[in-house]
Amino acid sequence: MEAVMEARRKERLDRGxxxxxxxxxxxxSWREIAYxxxxxxxxxxxxxxxxxxxxxxPYWQRVVSIVCIYSLLAISFDFLAHFxxxxxxxxxxxxxxxxxxxxxxxxxxxxxxxxxVPLATVLGGGLCTLLLWPCLPLRGVYFAIVSLMFPLLAAxxxxxxxxxxxxxGILGVDGFSSKWVxxxxxxxxxxxxxxxxxxxVNEDLGLVFRGVKDNDQAVxxxxxxxxxxxxxxxxxxxAIGCLGGAMLSHLYMWAGISQFALDFSIIPxxxxxxxGGGTLAGPVIGCLILxxxxxxxxxxxxLRIAVYAVILCGFIVFKSEGLMVYGSRKYxxxxxxxQI
Amino acid sequence: xxxxTILKLSGVTKRFGGVQALTEVDVEIHRGDILGxxxxxxxxxxxxxxxxxxxxxxxAGQVVFQGRDITGWxxxxxxxxxxxxxxxxxxxxxxxxxxxxxxxxxxxxxxRRTGGWRGGGxxxxxxxxxxxxxxxxxxxxxxxxxxxxxxxLPTGYLKRLELARCLALRPDLILCDEVFSGLSMSExxxxxxxxxxxxxxxxxxxxxxxxxxxLFSLANRVMVLNFxxxxxEGGSEEVMANEEVKxxxxxxxxxxxxx
Numbered sequence: 001m002e003a004v005m006e007a008r009r010k011e012r013l014d015r016g017x018x019x020x021x022x023x024x025x026x027x028x029s030w031r032e033i034a035y036x037x038x039x040x041x042x043x044x045x046x047x048x049x050x051x052x053x054x055x056x057x058p059y060w061q062r063v064v065s066i067v068c069i070y071s072l073l074a075i076s077f078d079f080l081a082h083f084x085x086x087x088x089x090x091x092x093x094x095x096x097x098x099x100x101x102x103x104x105x106x107x108x109x110x111x112x113x114x115x116x117v118p119l120a121t122v123l124g125g126g127l128c129t130l131l132l133w134p135c136l137p138l139r140g141v142y143f144a145i146v147s148l149m150f151p152l153l154a155a156x157x158x159x160x161x162x163x164x165x166x167x168x169g170i171l172g173v174d175g176f177s178s179k180w181v182x183x184x185x186x187x188x189x190x191x192x193x194x195x196x197x198x199x200x201v202n203e204d205l206g207l208v209f210r211g212v213k214d215n216d217q218a219v220x221x222x223x224x225x226x227x228x229x230x231x232x233x234x235x236x237x238x239a240i241g242c243l244g245g246a247m248l249s250h251l252y253m254w255a256g257i258s259q260f261a262l263d264f265s266i267i268p269x270x271x272x273x274x275x276g277g278g279t280l281a282g283p284v285i286g287c288l289i290l291x292x293x294x295x296x297x298x299x300x301x302x303l304r305i306a307v308y309a310v311i312l313c314g315f316i317v318f319k320s321e322g323l324m325v326y327g328s329r330k331y332x333x334x335x336x337x338x339q340i
Numbered sequence: 341x342x343x344x345t346i347l348k349l350s351g352v353t354k355r356f357g358g359v360q361a362l363t364e365v366d367v368e369i370h371r372g373d374i375l376g377x378x379x380x381x382x383x384x385x386x387x388x389x390x391x392x393x394x395x396x397x398x399x400a401g402q403v404v405f406q407g408r409d410i411t412g413w414x415x416x417x418x419x420x421x422x423x424x425x426x427x428x429x430x431x432x433x434x435x436x437x438x439x440x441x442x443x444x445x446x447x448x449x450x451x452r453r454t455g456g457w458r459g460g461g462x463x464x465x466x467x468x469x470x471x472x473x474x475x476x477x478x479x480x481x482x483x484x485x486x487x488x489x490x491x492x493l494p495t496g497y498l499k500r501l502e503l504a505r506c507l508a509l510r511p512d513l514i515l516c517d518e519v520f521s522g523l524s525m526s527e528x529x530x531x532x533x534x535x536x537x538x539x540x541x542x543x544x545x546x547x548x549x550x551x552x553x554x555l556f557s558l559a560n561r562v563m564v565l566n567f568x569x570x571x572x573e574g575g576s577e578e579v580m581a582n583e584e585v586k587x588x589x590x591x592x593x594x595x596x597x598x599x
Binding site: 204205215219223226 | 393414415419420427432436445448466
């Protein structure tokens with residue numbers, strides 16, 4: 001008996017407009033320019049509008065700021081994981097280091113927030129890079145494990161030695177002059193870093209980063225020191241995280257050991273899974289979805305972790321590519337079933 | 341041909357656990373030479389390449405390149421001096437288009453200093469230089485091949501890409517680890533003039549090969565390894581006539597003749 005099996009496969013073809021607009025010189029009509037610009041404008045405009053739309057809900061305006069801080073972490077995770085090839089579980093380390101440095105500079109030296117935040121970004125990035133340096137020559141899971149260990153260690157050390165305010169944390173950090181400054185500075189920073197990194201990964205230096213991810217042996221054979229390149233990647237990623245941490249300490253007017261909490265390591269990874277890894281914009285979209293959900297579920301207490309887990313499992317099983325990859329495929333390609 | 345020594349190995353020894361991979365290998369290579377290294381499987385050819393290029397640190401012995409002792413140097417520093425290698429198992433950056441693969445070596449300090457092959461990289465536009473290099477090495481510039489993702493290229497092009505990565509550094513010496521293996525006859529035939537051209541430009545070549553016919557047509561000296569030790573060294577006829585070599589390398593073939 002011949003089994004009647006219709007073998008089908010999905011054929012995907014790039015839309016004409018996608019092919020035409022791949023080269024920058026091909027952009028010659030408003031339609032094509034709009035095709036390129038609209039998705040970007042949607043994200044930029046959406047983010048910029050959010051504080052205004054939520055003017056009646058001050059609580060949710062604070063959530064906008066938190067979304068932005070998680071977005072910074074998620075972008076930095078995505079950059080390190082998908083463009084340098086290092087899986088970092090150290091989001092909490094970056095946030096904690098950035099928060100403590102900004103808080104110390106502010107309370108001890110009386111520096112204003114527009115000085116402490118950039119300083120905490122650079123110093124924190126440097127410190128995190130130094131801490132993670134020993135595992136850069138290794139391949140495999142070591143980087144992930146060590147980066148997971150540091151935030152736990154830091155919290156215990158601060159607790160045990162009672163330094164930096166011990167379990168109380170550092171109180172009396174200056175806040176921002178207004179909630180509008182707070183929100184729009186964060187949104188601007190997220191957008192700048194998002195589009196800046198998207199540019200970087202296609203520049204020559206970015207190609208070297210991607211080379212390290214694809215094949216570090218070949219990079220070595222090309223006369224480039226892989227450890228230096230990895231360190232530079234870690235510096236960029238951890239500085240972005242520390243920037244988020246510094247903003248967070250000014251936001252809460254406080255820095256404490258809960259800023260070394262594992263949430264800062266885990267939620268960005270979940271957001272990257274939901275949004276789509278390797279896209280940089282995807283993790284931001286992931287944060288826009290996951291962080292508000294986590295706020296909504298606050299009433300359920302610890303049960304929200306379960307809901308979170310279900311969402312994450314659903315995405316991993318059914319749409320492991322992530323929203324951004326799925327969306328851009330639908331946007332750029334025709335799909336149709338063809339007989340084999 | 342000048343008799344200036346470019347690379348000198350003395351007593352290079354390496355063991356992996358209980359396996360003696362290399363035993364006191366001495367060899368001297370002059371500038372402009374093409375040295376062939378042959379030997380049965382597992383005779384230590386690739387380990388020797390790894391020891392020279394710093395991917396493996398020899399347990400004993402010395403590697404001197406252009407008068408400098410480079411034993412135990414990290415690979416990127418050795419490449420920076422102008423000693424580059426291809427990999428037996430091709431190692432392209434699969435996610436990048438073929439010509440973008442060359443941006444990585446062109447980004448290196450050496451390429452920025454020397455300008456890369458033919459000095460074109462000094463002008464700064466690495467993309468153009470990358471396509472120039474690929475064109476010289478047999479990627480048709482006007483076709484889509486240089487712009488395709490490396491993951492979709494056939495073996496022949498990937499082998500060329502390996503060589504192109506070396507050339508982008510404007511090397512003095514290239515170690516080719518089996519560039520001919522896995523190629524069709526026509527692909528090999530088109531590679532031969534390329535190697536000849538490199539030699540004429542003053543690049544010294546060390547070729548680890550299993551394809552003896554192609555190797556002998558290029559190499560002016562051949563070294564035979566067996567069980568990690570040098571069996572003999574000399575011109576191709578000299579090597580072929582050597583009894584030790586016949587025993588080590590062609591023994592199986594002799595048996596084959598009697599069958």
